[in-house]
Amino acid sequence: MSAVLECTGLHAGYTEAAVVREVSLSVNAGEVLALLGPNGAGKTTTLLALSGMLRCSKGTVTVGGVALGDGKSRRAARAGIVLVPDDRALFKTLTVTENLKLAAKDRKRGDEVLDLFPRLKERLKVNAGNLSGGEQQMLAIGRALVQNPKVLLVDELSMGLAPVIVQDLLPIIRRVADELDTAVVLVEQHVSLALQMADHAVVLAHGSEVLSGSAQELLDQPERIEAAYLGGHKAA
Ligand SMILES: Nc1ncnc2c1ncn2[C@@H]1O[C@H](COP(=O)(O)OP(=O)(O)OP(=O)(O)O)[C@@H](O)[C@H]1O
Numbered sequence: 001m002s003a004v005l006e007c008t009g010l011h012a013g014y015t016e017a018a019v020v021r022e023v024s025l026s027v028n029a030g031e032v033l034a035l036l037g038p039n040g041a042g043k044t045t046t047l048l049a050l051s052g053m054l055r056c057s058k059g060t061v062t063v064g065g066v067a068l069g070d071g072k073s074r075r076a077a078r079a080g081i082v083l084v085p086d087d088r089a090l091f092k093t094l095t096v097t098e099n100l101k102l103a104a105k106d107r108k109r110g111d112e113v114l115d116l117f118p119r120l121k122e123r124l125k126v127n128a129g130n131l132s133g134g135e136q137q138m139l140a141i142g143r144a145l146v147q148n149p150k151v152l153l154v155d156e157l158s159m160g161l162a163p164v165i166v167q168d169l170l171p172i173i174r175r176v177a178d179e180l181d182t183a184v185v186l187v188e189q190h191v192s193l194a195l196q197m198a199d200h201a202v203v204l205a206h207g208s209e210v211l212s213g214s215a216q217e218l219l220d221q222p223e224r225i226e227a228a229y230l231g232g233h234k235a236a
Contacts, residue, residue, distance in 0.1 A: 002065065004029050004183040005050070005081070005151045010059035011193045012049035018057055020207045026108040027151070027183040027200075032173060034194040034215065035187045038229050043187045044086065046164035046204065047153045050185070052076030063151060079233035080150030086159050086187075092129030096120055099128050099139055104146035111147045116172055116179075119138060134165035138172070145176065151183045158189055166190055170197045191229075195219045203228040 003026035013019035020042040027033045035043050048054040050061055057202035061068045063079040091099050104110045114121050117138045123131060128139055137157065144152055154173065158166040166188075174197050177184050188194035195201060195215040203211040203225065211218070211228040218225055 004028060005061075005063055005185070007050060007061045008059055010046065010049055010061065011057045012045055012054050012059075013057070014045075014054070016057075018207070020049065020204070023059075023202075023204065023207075023209055025185070025202050025209075027185060027211075029150070029181045029183050029198065030177050031182055032177045032184040032186055032198040034198035034201040034203055035185055036191055036194065036206065036225075038209075040203040043204055044209040045207075047155050047185065047187060050076070050147075050151075051081050051153055053083070077147075080148070081153065082144040082147050082149035082151070083153040084140045084144045084155060086156040088136055090128040090136060090139055092141070093127055095125050096131070096139055097124045097128055099143055100146055103143040105148055109148055110144050113142050116145070116175060117142055122175070132165075133161050134169065137161065137165075139167060141169075141176075145180070145182075149182055151185070154184065154186045156187055156189065163190060163193070166193060170194070173197065182225055191225060192219065192222075205229070205231075 006026040008024045010023040011018040011021050023046055027032060037043055049056050052068060052075060062079060068076050068079055100110050119135060120138050120142060157169055170193055173184060173186060176182050195218055198215040201215050201218050202209055205228060211224060
């Protein structure tokens with residue numbers, strides 16, 4: 001199976017100096033890759049570079065085998081990469097329906113997406129700003145899904161949410177991969193919850209990859225994850 005998203009030797013940052021260096025990852029359709037690492041490791045920066053919002057000073061990003069070129073968010077969006085940012089980027093004074101409509105490519109897709117979020121279906125007329133944190137995150141993911149992404153990038157799924165809410169959201173991400181055949185890259189602070197749901201994981205520290213493998217392999221070897229988080233050097 002060839003990867004939908006492939007990034008090789010990516011260097012990116014906010015100034016001349018690269019914040020992430022030599023990051024490589026690939027995700028197939030229907031797979032979830034957990035992008036892990038301590039605060040400041042470069043996870044958000046990597047997602048911003050993949051979605052074309054930040055310049056890549058080196059490396060390549062391809063979607064379906066087609067190279068995206070450098071720092072072009074429109075081209076990335078046309079190729080099917082959609083980012084759910086950590087601030088969720090909702091229109092807080094608009095209702096759930098209006099938020100979805102503004103993002104949707106077609107109405108049928110909106111209905112399909114709502115099937116994943118029965119809770120949102122009950123809150124269609126509520127303003128986004130009046131939703132709970134978990135519902136807001138569902139809406140942010142819903143807004144991304146109505147754009148029919150080939151690749152869904154989710155930054156800090158659990159930002160500001162209780163672990164019990166995260167436990168409800170993670171299976172939805174799994175269903176997005178399984179049922180919509182989307183390739184997902186998920187940044188998540190709850191490492192073991194993320195690994196229980198993901199297929200593969202990459203751990204970053206100080207802007208570089210220090211560990212990668214199948215999610216099961218890493219779940220079975222928590223000491224390697226701990227070393228990667230604490231040491232930040234290439235874990236054996
Ligand atoms: N807008 C910015 N301008 C300059 N430097 C930035 C900017 N945003 C992040 N950085 C720096 O880039 C590095 C990586 O940050 P990034 O947000 O990618 O890490 P992260 O792994 O997502 O961390 P966290 O889990 O805390 O969100 C950090 O040193 C951070 O201070």
